Amino acid sequence: DYGKAKIYTVGSWLEVWMENYAKVKLRPSTFKTSQGFLKNHIKPQIGSIPLADLTSLDLQRFYKHLLDGGRVDRIEAKKKPKGLAPKTVRNIHQMIGSAYNLAMEQKLVSKNPTQGCALPKVEHKEMRTLTADQLSTFFQEARDSGVYELYYLDLATGLRRGELLGLKWTDVDLDRGVLKIQRAISRQNGKVVEVPLKTKNAYRTLPLSADAISVLKMQKCKVGNSEWVFPSPAGGPMSPDSVLHMLQRVLKRAGLPRIRFHDLRHTFATMALQNGVDVKTVSSMLGHYSAGFTLDTYAHVTTDAQLKAAQTMGNILSRAV
Template sequence: MNEGALYKRCHCRDENGRKLGGSCPKLRRPTGAYDSKHGAWSLQLEVKVPAGHERTHLRSGGYDTRDQAQSVLNDIKTLIALAETADRPDQARLQIAGLIQEALRERRPLPDADELRARLRLGRPVEQHLTVEVFLREWLETKRGSRTASTYTSYRIYCEHHLIPALGHLQLTKLRKHHVQQLLDDIAADAALIEAQNTERRELQAAAKAAYHVKDHARARQLRARLALMPPLRHVPGPVTLQRIRATLRSALTSAMKEELVTVNVAKLVELPAHRRARPMLWTEPRVRQWRRTGEIPSPVMVWTAPHTRAFLAHAENHELHAYYVLVAHLGLRRGEAAGLRWSDIDFRTGTIGIDRQIIQVNWTPQVTPTKTAAGERTVIAPKPVLTALARHRRRQRTWAAKAGDEWNDAGWVFTDHYGDHLTPDQFLTCFQALTKQAGLPPVRLHDLRHGAATLARAAGVDLKTVSAMLGHSSVTITADIYTSVVDEAKREAADLIADLLAAEHNDEEDTHPDPDETA
């Protein structure tokens, strides 16, 4: 590659109107040096091309000083020199020259040297602009088979709904911390608006329903017309959503760093407001009374006491899914793990249950996948009530199979419909919510039966390592972090109940044994 050339040109014209260009006498002083007050600096560089190709010259002008022109020329030479690192230098040189020509013609910045270097090292076409959108879509493809279906779906949703619309147009190498910070700040700001709109929509829906019931049809139509103009109910992105969006980008950029596409993971530099995960709280008697009076639920994660769980299981005793709830309440299985059991996983002789799969729902479609983590693959010991409930359930299922005949799906699932097809996690949830309401019990999530099993085990003195293994946690630290406070509360509740019971017995004794002085 030659060194290129710098020269001056101007826009002066001769008497015939033709541009003088570099031949204008005003460009030079009598000494022959360029006049600093006339014309502008230009550059030219001939690019080496393979035999058979037309000569390629890169030209650009309009620079105020020689130093400016020299700086641009140096940058161009640096970019052209990158072609020597490619597998096919001649082809890469022509492609890079084309990119430079386009940038000079459109007065855009020159291609980014680091990005070009990365593309050449990875064998990518240099003409392709590696934007955040292009990279994220390629990254999602690599994750399609290497993560559980639900995790991949979460990645895709956060990329398609948030990251690509806001950041996709940026070149990957130009992505900075402030871009990501602005995205997350905007989402947080929108959350308040979405919540207000959701509240207004619910109030209008309630008012329209009330108007319809009192036969005020004119007002009902008016309210429904207003509803039609409003946005639909939308998910309110909270702190957890922001954390997950950042985590998705952080994971993607970690892959980009491994491929040497970027040098800094800017997602790690972004600051988010501190978020405290909701801790499980026990449904103590005072909280239950408050809930019955006001409907107030103290925490998103509530745990039943042993009497609550016992009352629920007694109420559900004749329900088709009774064994499922007994299983989760005693052993703390995740709802998808219990849904994914086959009869071959259960050894009634030894009382053991093997767990190595789960049923999850991805966009409402059930899928059978491995357990959430490697630690989730485990064998648990089932107590007698669980084995009894499962045996009873198996007898009931055999009657369904006999009635279904040839239509029975003999896949060996434990929890099925009347034709042998496995149920979905949402079906267990819907039944659980209905049974809880029928029993008049304070509300908990189905997942909170798992929390209840862990809480009762710890309160009964089972060591932390055993409880962690039963739950399939990847670390004892996770178990301790979640359950320490609620276990202490459960112990205190039990102590108070025992004290109340003993106090009641003491009062009964006083009533049945009169004062000796009174009988004298």
């Protein structure tokens, strides 16, 4: 009986999906983003279409509109391009698809209109990494600025910014030389809060090098009896924005190019891969959900490794010929 579908519009069904499904399944930050998609894009554009009447052509037109000029006019978006990023459009597509899967389970519709849509290709942002020479300049400046420990640990482990700030001394075992990643710090609605990790693979235990252990010992002396490894002056965890501003200051003083905090993680991964650490190991250290994701993200690094492998094989075979 598909009669009930007539009661729902795309907009009203997505609200039901948000409240009963997304709220339970999604991380708070992702949920907030999805709410924005619904309010700013989905409802104004396709919200009034009856649930069972939405076609993949409607969606295709909607996505094209978003890519061409979908950005909501806001002061902070003034300088940004008018269209939404391909990745954002894909996220909106995924959200609608998920809501329609629920509608199919509830026998409200017989098919999912998101199937058969052509999606925009996601262009990978050029990741910027620091070279070995730049790193020594960077560390020198970080030492002078008194923030060496935080950045050293990040480059030694490849932690996400929120994971690094979420470290408590109870997660650190200096005798065994391991670090447990159990929570992250995020800014939500203006407050610095503890949040769960990104995926189940992000809950991980990392080994520490001898140098990383001694850096942590120095940090322990610095912070005294704070429960946080990197506390803010007020005693709670540091805010994600302040670490980024600090990073920009250090880079500027060192005369290095501006990079994002996340690029320190890329630097860790790139250096590990370039120095012969296998992808599976790097993937588990980064807490990625699959080695395939790591391979895709660092394809440009592994291409160089393939070239080396080809040359190595060439050398072995030419000796045999």
